[in-house]
Amino acid sequence: MTRVISKIVTASLSAILLVGLAAPVLAQADATTNTVTTTKQAKSESAIKISAVETPYAYFSTTNGITHLPMLTGWPTSLTVDQLKDDDYMQKLLASHPIDNTLNINDIRDSMLTMAETVSSYDLQKSFVANSLDAENIDVSDTEYADQITPRTIINLWMTKMVMITNQTGTIDQAAMTQDYAENIIPELKRLNLPEAAINNYNPAVYSAENFEAHIWPVFQQAYDQILAQVPSLAKLSSTEVHKLNPVESANEQKKLMLAPTSNYLTKLSDGSYRLSGSALTLFSFISTGLPPEVTPTPTPTPTPTPAKSQPVTVHYVDEQGQTLAPDQLLTGELGASYQSDALDIPSYTLTKAPTNATGKFTSDAQTVTYVYTKQVVQMGSAAATVNPIAPKGTVIYATKKIGLYRTATFSKKQLKRWYAKKSRTNRPMFVVTGYAKSKNGVKRYHVKDVNHHSKTAGKTGYVTTKSAYTTPIYYAKKHAKITVINPAGVNGYAKQNLTKKRAHYRQGQVLKVKRIVHHNLTTRFVLRNGQYITANKQLVQAGKVQMPKRIQTKRAINRYTTANLTRKNRHIAKKTTLKVTGWAYSNANNFNKRDTLRYHVAGGYVTANKHLVRGIN
Known part of the structure; x- marks a missing residue:
């Protein structure tokens, strides 16, 4: 021990x-100085x-x-x-x-x-x-x-x-x-x-x-x-x-x-x-400015109170009008023990509001936990009707195609604030949904805030389309049998659903087997077959098996660079040289004015993935 x-x-x-x-x-911060x-x-x-x-x-x-x-x-x-x-x-x-x-x-x-x-x-x-x-x-x-x-x-x-x-x-x-x-x-x-x-x-x-x-x-x-x-x-x-x-x-x-x-x-x-x-x-050390008040003993014995009993927790699943969508669940346990409720996957509905007391402890008072769902919007197309789920307020979405950020819900060239270029999955622009509005023609829009923290666009607000062909939640909503780690820095596996107590690190390119998917507030986690929890963020993991070459051979002489933008050349590589691929990344990661290009990560830096210059060897 x-x-x-x-x-x-x-x-x-x-x-x-x-x-x-x-x-x-x-x-x-020093309270005596003028902070920002x-x-x-x-x-x-x-x-x-x-x-x-x-x-x-x-x-x-x-x-x-x-x-x-x-x-x-x-x-x-x-x-x-x-x-x-x-x-x-x-x-x-x-x-x-x-x-x-x-x-x-x-x-x-x-x-x-x-x-x-x-x-x-x-x-x-x-x-x-x-x-x-x-x-x-x-x-x-x-x-x-x-x-x-x-x-x-x-x-x-x-x-x-x-x-x-x-x-x-x-x-x-x-x-x-x-x-x-x-x-x-x-x-x-x-x-x-x-x-x-x-x-x-x-x-x-x-x-x-x-x-x-x-x-x-x-x-x-x-x-x-x-x-x-x-x-x-x-x-x-x-x-x-x-x-x-x-x-x-x-x-x-x-x-x-x-x-x-x-x-x-x-x-x-x-x-x-x-x-x-x-x-x-440095470490902040705090010393209490006073001792606890002294307690004068009661001169006569206090009657022994009746022991408290644990009361159940009732979990409700309702729509925005309070109508029940699924049977209630009753959770029971010992007084003081922890409970955990789970959101349900309800067909044609999207979770809109996750309760703050989704987890907690059993007390002597009865408790209720309520999950609120929104009916998915059906948009009619020329061929067939397609379901366009509206992302709940507070969730993060990303753009899968080139989109515009507008000042108002009625889109026009005059109201355009900026364009976001179409990017590869790991570099797609992200937004948090802060509200909703409708255009003059009744088309629903997201009001969003740009949360691309390393970009010059970070913090910008405005309106974007709700069309699922252009914007979609960044977290997977359904289980997939296998997923591939695509984040260049890899992802971690944790013992807890809130992604604490790290148990393992999975490198880029590793294929992981999934047991199930669980909800955590307005996000989701994949549960691996070994019981570990990992993120279900689509920028960090991708459903299925992602194929990348393990080695490449140069068709022509190329250069190796320190960055994925192919800047700071650090070596010239001759024609017909074989290189081991240790990962991949894309250029212009935080520049949404430009599209991005695949690069291979090799020992010492990055090289082009242009098929005219290199060929993959598996």
């Missing part, structure tokens, strides 16, 4: 302690310029108010990018203000420079976590990621607190730790649905005194040592402040910081560039 605990602690620390970009960052108040101005350019980064610090909220505890004592509050790149300047600074021997100046310096470069291309309306997940093509929302990290944060901060108290008292008090864990930590971990086995891994009550001190206590010490290595100023806290450390409140505050927009951490400078907050590089 000790080995398992140590592994979990190490993994979780790598996620919540950041000096670098190995995981999405945890950030907090509007992101439209910053996003009007293809990329903003970050010319300075504050030196890293930790936030502490104490009885004296919020204070900064810098990681680098005596250093300037911020450094320019030019200073960070200047070896002579950095050596002089380090000589005059040595850092704590637990810190690595090169890691901190590289992290500050990497953050300055990376954040300059971020979507400022999205959180640091969301931007990092997008950059790594991880199909998990920032909220889901934060929910996954929160239990780990609570546990690590609690272990740190216990070590700090022990260091100050000189005594390992297992009984006091057991009581604190039972009263303050276990209830929150259960609320976050952490498995009982994981909760007990850290529970001092389940270990003998000998095993706890000999084997488990070193794990607590390891958590403390790693956190102290990142935030050495933690050791400066007084005994009073240490006792008031609240791991649960810390984790909840940290979650808010993780989900705050990137713009909160940027301050615009006089030359038009920006300074990045230094707390974007």
